[in-house]
Amino acid sequence: MTRLFGVMGHPVTHSLSPVMHTAAFRALRLDALYAPFDVPPRVLKPILRALILAGVEGMSVTVPLKERVVPLMDRLEGSARAIGAVNTIVVRRRRLIGYNTDGPGIVLALRELGWRAGPTRAVVLGAGGAARAVAWELMRAPGSVVTIANRRVARGRRLARWLSRACPRSRAHARALREVTLAEVELLVNATTVGMQAQDGLLIDPTRLHRGLLVYDLVYHRQTALVEAARRRGCVAANGMSMLLYQGAEALRLWLGRPAPLAPMRRALERSLQRRSIVHGQ
Ligand SMILES: NC(=O)c1ccc[n+]([C@@H]2O[C@H](COP(=O)([O-])OP(=O)(O)OC[C@H]3O[C@@H](n4cnc5c(N)ncnc54)[C@H](OP(=O)(O)O)[C@@H]3O)[C@@H](O)[C@H]2O)c1
Structure with missing residues (x-):
């Protein structure tokens, strides 16, 4: 029987997960279907129930449902419990594990760029869901110092306070974007939505980017102005495609209990992003 998986979000048409996971199933010669489900938040609970009854074995969860699915889980694992957001659901005997x-996605993406896990001095731009997941992952290494720089500084301060409580052996601070200094910093992560539009500029002064700084932009739609400026300044820099790949590979491993076929998944993502940039002229 065909095995059933999917992604739910609202809207969901932008999601690249179907392309990536379908390529994985094909490479594994698995009789499985991965479908997008547009789920408005108000019908989340009944639709999730219906999908379970239909035999869905695993789901990806995207905006704006990552926090909303939390109370519907029978159990939360690892960082989902810590940060209060679920991006992958495993269904076992009709029970939902979130x-x-x-987190694992960004760690593997940074390792690919030569980053060594351990205490890190980092600046994270943004204070939304992605910033929370990334900063928490970095703060898990005792002795890390993470600065949260957000447009709305009060939101950044709230996240920094939460991080300091959640990871007491590391330190978190909040700064206004214009106050960001990078002199003592090894890693800069953009976890804002700035860069998603082709015309988006830079949130920080590019002359502060220095050789030896690793720059990672979670935006995966293109090589952003930040990635380009960082490379011009001699930094190692990449956009968020690799994180997208690795978080998806980790989800697949949880669903199937076997390693994901990374190469065909990466090729499928690259092809799809290239096609979109041609269609949208970006
Ligand atoms: N590569 C991956 O695998 C991956 C995974 C997850 C997310 N992402 C990407 O990460 C980004 C953030 O996602 P999210 O879920 O965290 O979004 P979110 O919760 O909506 O947070 C958006 C963040 O962007 C900031 N922002 C928005 N417009 C801005 C502007 N004009 N100037 C300065 N800051 C601005 C917001 O600041 P305020 O608080 O001041 O509004 C907030 O910090 C998105 O691009 C998403 O696609 C990538």
Whole structure:
């Protein structure tokens, strides 16, 4: 029988998960279907129930449902419990187990760029859901110092306070974007939506980017102005495609109990992003 998986969000048409997971199933010669489900928040509970009854084995969860699915889980694992957001659901005997694979996703993406896990001095731009997942993952290494720089500084301060409580062996601060200094910093992560539009500029002064700084932009739609400026300044820099790949690979491993076929998944993502940039002229 065909095995059933999917992604739910609202809207969901932008999601690249169907392309990536369909390529994985094909490479694994698995009789499985991965479908997008547009789920408005007000019908989340009945639709989730219906999907379970239909035999869905696993789901990805995207905006704006990552926090809303939390109370519907029978169990939360690892970072999903810590950060209160689920991006992957595993269904076992009709029970729902919530995971968050964004943390492992960024760690593997940074390792690919030569980053060594351990105490890190980092600046995270943004204070939304992605910033929370990334900063928490970095703060897990005792002795880390993470600065949250957000447009709305009060929101940044709230996240920094939460991080300090959640990871007491590391330190978190909040700064206004214009106050960001990078001199003592090894890692800069953009976890804002700035860069998603082709015309988006930079949130920080590019002359502060220095050789030896690793720059990672979670935006995966293109090489952003930040990535380009960082490379011009001699930094190692990449956009968020690799994180998208690795968080998806980790979800697949949780669903199937076997390693994901990374190469065909990466090729499918690259092809799809290239096609979109041609269609939208970005
Ligand atoms: N590569 C991956 O696998 C991956 C995974 C997850 C997310 N992402 C990407 O990460 C980004 C953030 O996602 P999210 O879920 O965290 O979004 P979110 O919760 O809506 O947070 C958006 C963040 O962007 C900031 N922002 C928005 N417009 C801005 C502007 N004009 N100037 C300065 N800051 C601005 C917001 O600041 P305020 O608080 O001041 O509004 C907030 O900090 C998105 O691009 C998403 O696609 C990528």
